[in-house]
Amino acid sequence: MAELAGKRVAMLLAKDFEDSEATDPKQYLEARGAEVVIVGLDRQPITGKKGTVLQPDKTIDEVTVEEFDALVIPGGGSPENLRIDDRAVAFTRAFVESGKPVAAICHGPQLLISADVLRGRTVTCVKKIRDDVKNAGAIYVDEAVVIDGNLITSRVPADLPLFDQAIAEALARVPARGD
Numbered sequence: 001m002a003e004l005a006g007k008r009v010a011m012l013l014a015k016d017f018e019d020s021e022a023t024d025p026k027q028y029l030e031a032r033g034a035e036v037v038i039v040g041l042d043r044q045p046i047t048g049k050k051g052t053v054l055q056p057d058k059t060i061d062e063v064t065v066e067e068f069d070a071l072v073i074p075g076g077g078s079p080e081n082l083r084i085d086d087r088a089v090a091f092t093r094a095f096v097e098s099g100k101p102v103a104a105i106c107h108g109p110q111l112l113i114s115a116d117v118l119r120g121r122t123v124t125c126v127k128k129i130r131d132d133v134k135n136a137g138a139i140y141v142d143e144a145v146v147i148d149g150n151l152i153t154s155r156v157p158a159d160l161p162l163f164d165q166a167i168a169e170a171l172a173r174v175p176a177r178g179d
Contacts, residue, residue, distance in 0.1 A: 005033035007171050010068040010095075012039050012088060012111070013056070016077025019048035020157045021105050025072050028164035034171060036072075039063055041085055049076050060087045069174045071095040072167065075106020075126065083114035093117055096150065101170035103152040105163055109133050112151070122146055123153040 009029055013022060026036045040046050040056030047053050071092065073079060082088040093115035096102050104112055109125040110132065112118050119137030124146040134140050144159040145152065145166045152170060154163035 003033060004029060004168060004171055006176065007034040007069045007174065008067060008177075009034050009036045009070045009072055009167075009171065010039050010063060011036055011072045011074065012060075012078075012082060012092070013046050013054060013074065014041055014078045014081035014085075014088075015046055016081065017046065017048045017052075017054075017074045018076030018078070018106055018157065019050040019052040020160060021074035021076065021108075022048065022054060022078075023052060024157075024160045025074070025103070025164050025167060029168060029171070032168055034168075037063070037068070039091075041082070041088065046078075060085070060091060063091070065091065065094045065098050065100070067177070068095075068100070069177065070101040070103065070167065070171050073102070073104040073108035073111050075104075075108045077107070079104075079107045079110040083111050089114045099150050100174060101150050101152060101167065103154075103163065103167045103170075105154040105159070106156055109138075109153060112136075117151075121151055122148040123151060124155050125153060126155055 096117040113136040
């Protein structure tokens, strides 16, 4: 089991997130000692597709890539709402460019498409957006988890155990931040 004490993870969320794709990685990483920070577009509570309500710890305007070790992008309707916000797109692009782990599940790669960071990368996603990732220049494969450099992608809630494990393993390899 990866020991993640001292690691900070940004979870970027907007309304209509797929509930389990936010709560499951959050619980998994926190159980291993990581701090998961819910980052919202504003301070309003964020409601998932199935009614889970999560309170943002920070807004997108209050965070920088440097204060985190990884970024998690749950799916559902959240990425579609995030991808039209220039701040969320810029934060995501900067995170990918930093080389730190970026994990996106289900519709999460929609935000990666808008950040223009998929060209030449191998990824997976929910089948509904596979043509979108291909059109963004990515190589699509239908596997539970795909790791390409610092990108970790997954398809659907059934893949969460492997997705969570892949995030934890990548996070454990990130050098300590110089806080």
